Amino acid sequence: MQETTKAEDPSATFTGWAAVPNGHGILQKWSYHPRPLTADEIEIKISHCGICGSDIHFSSEGWGPITRPAIPGHEIVGTVVKRGDAAIHQVGDRVGVGCIVAACRKDPCEWCAKGEDQFCEHMTITFNAPYKDGRGGISEGGFADRVRVYGDYAFKIPSAISSPEAASFFCAGITTYTPLKRYKAGPNTRLGVIGIGGLGHMALQWARAMGCKEVVAISGRDNKREEAMKFGATKFINTSDKEQIKAAAKSIDLCLCTNASKDNNWDEFLSMMAPLSQLVLLALPEVPISFTGSHLVNQDVAIIGCHLGNKADIEEMLEFAVKHNVRPKVEKRPFEECNEACKDVHAGKPRYRIVLEMDGAKSEHQ
Ligand SMILES: [Zn+2]
Ligand SMILES: [Zn+2]
Structure with missing residues (x-):
């Protein structure tokens, strides 16, 4: 004491x-x-x-x-x-x-x-x-x-x-920065980001700054497409169009899910994951999530969580944001x-x- x-x-x-x-x-x-x-x-x-x-x-x-x-x-x-x-x-x-x-x-x-x-x-x-x-x-x-x-x-x-911009780094920023760093997002990564909101728009910018090979914005709203591309997405998938999901089968190496909606279709998300890939849950749903499991087993997909970041991560993130102009x-x-x-x-x-x-x-x- x-x-x-x-x-x-x-x-x-x-x-x-x-x-x-x-x-x-x-x-x-x-x-x-x-x-x-x-x-x-x-x-x-x-x-x-x-x-x-x-x-x-x-x-x-x-x-x-x-x-x-x-x-x-x-x-x-x-x-x-x-x-x-x-x-x-x-x-x-x-x-x-x-x-x-x-x-x-x-x-x-x-x-x-x-x-x-x-x-x-x-x-x-x-x-x-x-x-x-x-x-x-x-x-x-x-x-x-x-x-x-x-x-x-x-x-x-x-x-x-700026102070208003700084605020968002302390949850949205660190929540998305940490998993990209931990799971080594970089030039070999085809990264997916599910949900283009407070967390998702930060994730797209980090991914661009880290030089990811592909940055795929995944959203149910087509009106997010244009801005998602400005934030760093190289591709946009509208989940309300089942053909787009099918076309993206097994194409994502690392995916951050920032969407906690109870309506999420986890089997669809998993179908887009490449062999030996990771789907990282960043938002906490209010209901249990469910999926069939075949994608996990057949493609060796891991579903993992990521909880914030540590103090050193926060300091590093702020420096990275200044260096790469992420806001x-x-x-x-x-x-x-x-x-x-x-x-x-x-x-x-x-x-x-x-x-x-x-x-x-x-x-x-x-
Ligand atoms: Zn928060
Ligand atoms: Zn302790």
């Missing part, structure tokens, strides 16, 4: 928009008292927060009932306004926070020792998760004016990346309109990521 650095104002109050039990996904204004700031923590004044599908699954109770008001949001960008004496950031630093806010604080476990803190038993996700660091409390996310996190879970944002396409909306914005995300309307912007957040980093 860390010591607090100075007497903390116990009346400190952060205000945000919380999902509530039986709230039907409607967020309500709600305040909470943050945990006292410790030596290695920082307080961030939030300027932007992206809206991810996970925030919607959570607030609409698609992943299970909510038992308390809880502030979602895990693509957080803001400025450090307070720091503990040993924190790695300085007041004034512009930082981003993603899906994880804590793991082992000392005596690293097997996974923290390997640098894969996303699998740590003591890992705490960014919202509505009990901290396992012995100090109690529950994490609250970024649809709020402020947040406190351990400094090593806040990442300095390169000056070349999300974002639409800014005021925090006060978060409910309308969430509704639009639920309806699949964003092109391609909605980022909430705090009133007065205008800065030189727009």
